[in-house]
Amino acid sequence: MDQIFYSPLNGVPSESKLATYMVTPQSPEFIPRLNSSPSFYSPYSSVIANGSCGSNGGGGAGGVVVPPIVAKPTSVLGAPACPSTAYSAVTPIKGRPLIRGDSPQSTNNDSPRLTPQPSPPPTTAIHQENVGGTTYFYPAAAAAGVTTTSQACSSSSPENGGRYGQHHTAAAAAAQMSLSFTHPGHVYPGPASSVLSLQPKTLLSSAFFMPSEMRSSIQARNAISNTLETGGMELPLEVDNYHGLCPLEPMAVNLKLPVPASSYKATHSNTGVKYFLRRIHGFRLQSTKCMSVVEMWKKLQHSNVVQLREVFTTKAFGDHSLVLVYDYHPGSQTLLSKYFTPSVETNGYTDPFSGEARPFSHKSSLQRTVNGPMLAENEIWFIIMQLTAGLRAIHQSGLACRTLDPTKIIITGRRVRFSCLGISDIVSFDPNQANQLAVITHYQQEDLTSLGKLVLALACRCLHSIHRDQVQASIELVARNYSSDLRNLILYLLTTTNRRAVSDLMPMIGARFYIQLDALQTQCDMQDDELAKEMENGRLYRLLVKLGCINERPELNMDVTWSETGDRYMLKLFRDYLFHSVSEDGRPWLDHAHIVQCLNKLDAGTMEKNILKTCS
């Protein structure tokens, strides 16, 4: 529970138990107030009417309106003339299904449920009433409202021939035109029209929850992040400040790094945050001078770079190991596994006209790849843009990537990141090197050549395409299938006679940049909308937690401060109104919109009244 304390502002008497659970419209948080004076910004006035004896002409059910805030508990618990203890919030089920753009209210035109009404100005005048030993507090304005509503109630009583519940409630709603949500901003207003057109066909569930693809992808990432599979490897329980090591690759040998290495996911022992550890096997740090380079890498923050967090040496693995700690991005794939791994035959059928099986194929050997179809040009440019963005940040920091290889670039969803940066700088650090800058410039040029090879391999969807004797054929393939801009970019990067710079690639990307920017911003809009939805869901969840903690505590021996008696009994009635409503013929009446709407009203502290009928 959130421990938020407010200074007293209005005049609700401190004896009120309700004050303990008051939710302020300004900040609808649970306010535990033990041994402190009450502190409310404005009167809490969520109204729950209790069931009471009575009958109507229609179905033998009856109801009364009780004062706002609290009701007389004995009218339910000890109603002598009403043997039935069952009560129900009668709500018609005549509504049509909720469709996009509908508010839950609009589905039931003849529903007795109350519509949000304009709220009265905050008042500090409190009306106090003692009924049967229980003291009730409500704002003076509400007290007047009660009178009005009670009068409306009697005028539509069964004796007057009205259908008591519905007519009465409608009258109550009419009598409270001046009441409303104090904070209409606390309700998800539905998607913006700009987002609506981007979403797949509306499902009712999407009105409340995120799309199932988004949920399953987040769930998959979380599952990967939480896994503790060690793959049968004997690993130390703790390595420096990290525990829960899980290997991320079966073999402890890394082919693309200058030294044997292995990678793990691990949890930081103090913070519980997960990190990616790259262990360099059997490595002794010769000189601490290389720590200056480590510091430079640690400072480099970019959305296309996996950030280096720290470097330490350890003997926990039984040897002298160097461990580099990076940010962990669950669900990542290397570019190699995503784009250069042979696709699996799904049905056992092999196309006899593909690959080497067709010797006189018009296809070149480059095209006879089983890595999947050639990529759409936009996808290649999307990768180029992210790689050049990351590379630009690296080079501008006076560093070089040095491991620009498909196994050392990871892709998470649509995000591409350089991974394992700084390893080459540490393991091949030469303290005697006089001109470090000249060396870096050389490595930066090598980065650009490697980038050219990678783009060529991506365009041909084949790693063989960058072999010396294949390069010419590969570039012809690119010229045939893609724009001249892509071909020119590759040629520029592979022409090692000129001094190249990553910033020169920007004009070649040109207006494609705007396409990608548009795609990203559209994605941001959609995610923003989902966030708004989930924010409201989180608020409702907290509210339910609070209700759940208070409701149904018979073990507290009918203590008046608990829910079986006294003020908190109203919360139990409200819970039943939320979840246990039945239709007029006694069938369970389940409506998500009703629950959401009622919780929102509770949270906002509306002055509305609901009728609960006792079943005869």
Ligand SMILES: Nc1ncnc2c1ncn2[C@@H]1O[C@H](COP(=O)(O)OP(=O)(O)OP(=O)(O)O)[C@@H](O)[C@H]1O
């Ligand atoms: N920062 C990271 N967060 C999460 N997973 C990562 C991260 N960096 C790499 N990985 C994943 O860890 C696994 C191992 O990475 P590694 O760089 O060793 O790739 P590799 O293909 O095994 O390379 P090599 O052939 O050189 O061993 C890969 O599946 C990669 O997707």
